[in-house]
Amino acid sequence: MKNKILLGIAVLLILLVITIRYQFKEKFEVFKTSVSQYESAQLADFRRVKESRVGSLSNGDKKIYQLFIEQFDEAKSITEADTSFSFLYLSESVKYKIASLKYIDCLNSKCVIDQQNEANQKLIASKESQLQQKYGETFSLWYSKLKDEKLLKKVNKSGDCKSFFPDINEIYYDAIIWNDFEKFLLSYDSEIRESKIQNEQSENQFLSSVIATKSQLRSNGIDVFKSELSKMKASIITSKMETINFNSPTLGIISYNVFKTSFDKSTFQKVSDYAFTQQWKNNSLSTGAMPYYYCYGSSNYCDNYGCSKISVQTGGADVLVTIKNIYGTVIRHAYINGGYSFTFNVPDGQYQVFFYSGTGWNPNKYMKSTSCGNLHGGFVSGEDVTKDDYISLYSQQMTYELILQQNGNLNTKPSSKDEAF
Numbered sequence: 001m002k003n004k005i006l007l008g009i010a011v012l013l014i015l016l017v018i019t020i021r022y023q024f025k026e027k028f029e030v031f032k033t034s035v036s037q038y039e040s041a042q043l044a045d046f047r048r049v050k051e052s053r054v055g056s057l058s059n060g061d062k063k064i065y066q067l068f069i070e071q072f073d074e075a076k077s078i079t080e081a082d083t084s085f086s087f088l089y090l091s092e093s094v095k096y097k098i099a100s101l102k103y104i105d106c107l108n109s110k111c112v113i114d115q116q117n118e119a120n121q122k123l124i125a126s127k128e129s130q131l132q133q134k135y136g137e138t139f140s141l142w143y144s145k146l147k148d149e150k151l152l153k154k155v156n157k158s159g160d161c162k163s164f165f166p167d168i169n170e171i172y173y174d175a176i177i178w179n180d181f182e183k184f185l186l187s188y189d190s191e192i193r194e195s196k197i198q199n200e201q202s203e204n205q206f207l208s209s210v211i212a213t214k215s216q217l218r219s220n221g222i223d224v225f226k227s228e229l230s231k232m233k234a235s236i237i238t239s240k241m242e243t244i245n246f247n248s249p250t251l252g253i254i255s256y257n258v259f260k261t262s263f264d265k266s267t268f269q270k271v272s273d274y275a276f277t278q279q280w281k282n283n284s285l286s287t288g289a290m291p292y293y294y295c296y297g298s299s300n301y302c303d304n305y306g307c308s309k310i311s312v313q314t315g316g317a318d319v320l321v322t323i324k325n326i327y328g329t330v331i332r333h334a335y336i337n338g339g340y341s342f343t344f345n346v347p348d349g350q351y352q353v354f355f356y357s358g359t360g361w362n363p364n365k366y367m368k369s370t371s372c373g374n375l376h377g378g379f380v381s382g383e384d385v386t387k388d389d390y391i392s393l394y395s396q397q398m399t400y401e402l403i404l405q406q407n408g409n410l411n412t413k414p415s416s417k418d419e420a421f
Helices: 002-058 062-071 102-135 137-151 175-215 219-236 265-280
Strands: 078-087 090-099 153-156 169-172 237-248 252-263 307-313 318-325 330-336 341-347 349-370 373-387 391-393 397-401
Touching: 002 062, 002 078, 002 090, 002 102, 062 102, 102 137, 102 169, 102 175, 137 175, 175 219, 175 237, 175 252, 175 265, 219 237, 219 265, 265 349, 265 373, 307 318, 307 349, 318 341, 330 341, 341 349, 349 397, 391 397
Parallel strands: 307 397
Antiparallel strands: 078 090, 153 169, 237 252, 307 341, 318 330, 318 349, 349 373, 349 391
């Protein structure tokens, strides 16, 4: 009897389970149909709103209308959701699609931004073309460096539309920024051009100085000159990197480097002087030579009614003597070897005698600029210039002995090459 009861209960339970499952299936099918109907109705409502928006756009800005039609993609508006149906202990989920009306507003906003971006892109492209033609490589160099950070300003406008359009960027064209960029390009080109000119001038000055010096040297002097020049060239021609800062209210500080070459004339002159010293250190003119004849003449005659003489006896050093008249004009000059003497014939009058001494005569050495042109020729070392006071001669002879003597009566005064010549 007990087994029959248990069997009956089991049968009842089985029947109950079957019944519940049957009812769940029927109700679930009804639920699925209602979800599908909701999905279709919601999609139809989305399409009605979309067509309404298209209609309003077609009566407005044609460009935005065109962009909206071109970019509309219903698939982007659709997201998948799920819902569940439960009956007693049974439950099952149903997936369905939802077309978001927000997509239509987001696409509309995107088209408005795209239209403005297109207009700004045209302004940017026009400015790019203008600056490319005007500044060429300079524009290409700096535009690639500054465009993303300074010139092409982009602001992400995706906002609440990020799920549909993650990269809605609004592009700005700021005329002030672009004008400042052109000012920078102009300044950069000017700096580069000026540094190039300076560098070329420095190189040309160096080369012309080398050529001019070599033309005045003999073979032994050229060898010395080349050797010294090789040692000192790094100090004569120097290149330094200079940092230039361009300060703009919109672009900020833009820094760049330029290399500037300089020619150190004083260092080059030391090298040149050393070469000439080595070449001419033992050179001497003959007594009575007049190296400045082209400026002061070569006469040593006096055919006036009254004539006087000025005699100079040298000591151990070579001396070049100049004689000035009362007006400060050099009327006589002559080279006198050490230990020799020379006599000048002059008309009666007042004169001042100058003594320029030294070692090694360089015929090409620049002395000074005079009314008759540049004066060349001088001692390479041990230069010394002295003078006597004015003397008056009337059919007389004045003798100078440039020899150190005890109780001597000649006490010359210091002078200069500018004064003596």
